Every structure is written in C-alpha cells, then in structure tokens.
Amino acid sequence: MNTEQRRIVVVGAGSGIGAATAAHFHDQGDHVLAVDLRPEAAKASQHAQCDLRDAAQIRDLLGSIGDSWDMLAYVAGVPGTAPAADVLKVNYLGMRLFAEGMLPLMQRGGSVVTVASVAALGWQDRIDVLAGLLESTDADAVERWQAGQDPNYPVYSTSKQAAILYAKRLAAAAWQRYGVRVNTVSPGPTETPILGDFEASMGKEVLDTVRATVGRHARVSDIVPVIEFLGSPAAGWVNGQDIHVDGGFVAPMSVGGPVQL
Numbered sequence: 001m002n003t004e005q006r007r008i009v010v011v012g013a014g015s016g017i018g019a020a021t022a023a024h025f026h027d028q029g030d031h032v033l034a035v036d037l038r039p040e041a042a043k044a045s046q047h048a049q050c051d052l053r054d055a056a057q058i059r060d061l062l063g064s065i066g067d068s069w070d071m072l073a074y075v076a077g078v079p080g081t082a083p084a085a086d087v088l089k090v091n092y093l094g095m096r097l098f099a100e101g102m103l104p105l106m107q108r109g110g111s112v113v114t115v116a117s118v119a120a121l122g123w124q125d126r127i128d129v130l131a132g133l134l135e136s137t138d139a140d141a142v143e144r145w146q147a148g149q150d151p152n153y154p155v156y157s158t159s160k161q162a163a164i165l166y167a168k169r170l171a172a173a174a175w176q177r178y179g180v181r182v183n184t185v186s187p188g189p190t191e192t193p194i195l196g197d198f199e200a201s202m203g204k205e206v207l208d209t210v211r212a213t214v215g216r217h218a219r220v221s222d223i224v225p226v227i228e229f230l231g232s233p234a235a236g237w238v239n240g241q242d243i244h245v246d247g248g249f250v251a252p253m254s255v256g257g258p259v260q261l
C-alpha cells in the first residue's frame, strides 16, 4: 500500500495491459480513473466512457475530470485488423490529444507513459514520412495523410512509430513548461485479447518465431512494472525514452544481428 495516494488516469483500462495497469495502481491504494469504451470492466475508483476516435469526447472528458493528476498511462490501442483511420486515430491522434489536454491538469513531477510497440521498429528511418502525419492534428487531416500513403505499409506500425516520435518531441517541452516527463513503453507480443488480431494482421508464423526465439510471449505482469517505473519518482530523470519490453528480441535487429555464443 502506498503511503501517499497518487491520482492516475489509465486510458484503455477495459482490457489487457490497461486493465492490469489500473488494477495494479488501484490495489496499491492510488486513485485511478479508468477510461475506455467499456471502462466498467476495470478495477478503479472512477470510470469514464470515451471513444478515443472522437476528439470532442476527449475534450469533454478532460473538461470534467479536474486537476492535480500525477500520471497518465495511455495504454489503449487497436490492431491492424481495424480500419486504418481508427488505428491512426486511437494509437496516434487520441494519444496526442489526450496527452496535450492532460498536461495542464497534471502536477509538476508528473509523468505521461504511452504504450507503443516493437512493431514501430524502424521509426528512425521514417522520420521524414512521419513528419507529415505529425502535422495532422485532427481526424480529417490524419485520414487525408493516410490516403496518400503506400497501402501495403502496415498502418499499425505507422501509428506506433508516430506515437513514439510524437512522445519524444513532446518530452522536452512538457518538462520545461509543466515539469512532466513523457516516455513510451514498447511491448513485444503479449498474452492479451488483442494477440489473435496481431496473428491475423502480422502473420501467426511471425509471432510464433518471436516466441520460439525468446521462449514465450510477454505477460501483462512483464509490462506493468515498466509502466509503473516510468511513472514513478524513481524515474524522475528519465524523459523522452522508448523502452522495449520484449525479452530482447528486437535489440539485435538494428545493430547488425545477434552475437553467436
């Protein structure tokens, strides 16, 4: 049990990693506001329904929740099996609008943690492409941008690349103006209800290869402690970072392959 109760918003608290995050903070005595399309499923002190595809719903919610929040965990996400516009709206634009709207409602020393994905691998090579998406600050602009993109490039990867890039661009400004840190956590395949959709959109053999290489898929209990750490005072000088939580599968890929032992 915490000696000092913190005020934490968990977005996407209705299932999977978000539900486990909400339950973790709730069980240790924090005040948790659970936000989701189906928020009532979450263990939390407060529940709010919000469709993250709809900027007006995000604005209305943020206008009603008061201030002095310590942490925003934006965990919600949709897989590549969903319509491309929804993937970009929930995984990138909703995160951006929620984070920007939350910053003035947060205490100095607070923390924003967004869940991205190892599927964002290669984002550093697409900064010029993603810059156009990051200029899109409403749903129509996001849809227009996507209409001009290669339909064969996985939109889920694009959405998570944009989330990481945006978080990195936001981090310094959020710290300087609000005293709030911004980081992302990128899980590898994790045992949650979304995994079947990932097998459908990315290929089951791809995910089976990941599991065979590192021994198992992640569990929510692998991911939540990293979200907690980034949200805690212990990470008080960690800002603008993306932390892979994937058993090490992705690390060798961008450095010329693994060492042979």
Ligand SMILES: NC(=O)c1ccc[n+]([C@@H]2O[C@H](COP(=O)([O-])OP(=O)(O)OC[C@H]3O[C@@H](n4cnc5c(N)ncnc54)[C@H](O)[C@@H]3O)[C@@H](O)[C@H]2O)c1
Pocket: 012, 013, 014, 015, 016, 017, 018, 035, 036, 037, 038, 050, 051, 052, 053, 075, 076, 077, 078, 079, 090, 115, 116, 117, 118, 186, 187, 188, 189, 190, 191, 192, 193, 194, 195, 198
């Ligand atoms: N499970 C994995 O293998 C894995 C791997 C890497 C990254 N991730 C990311 O982790 C995050 C959590 O995923 P999960 O595995 O817990 O999936 P999940 O499907 O169990 O949970 C996702 C939650 O987001 C909510 N959500 C989706 N669209 C919404 C909308 N329009 N408005 C409000 N809420 C909405 C859902 O209702 C659900 O509660 C996502 O961002 C996902 O992309 C998951």
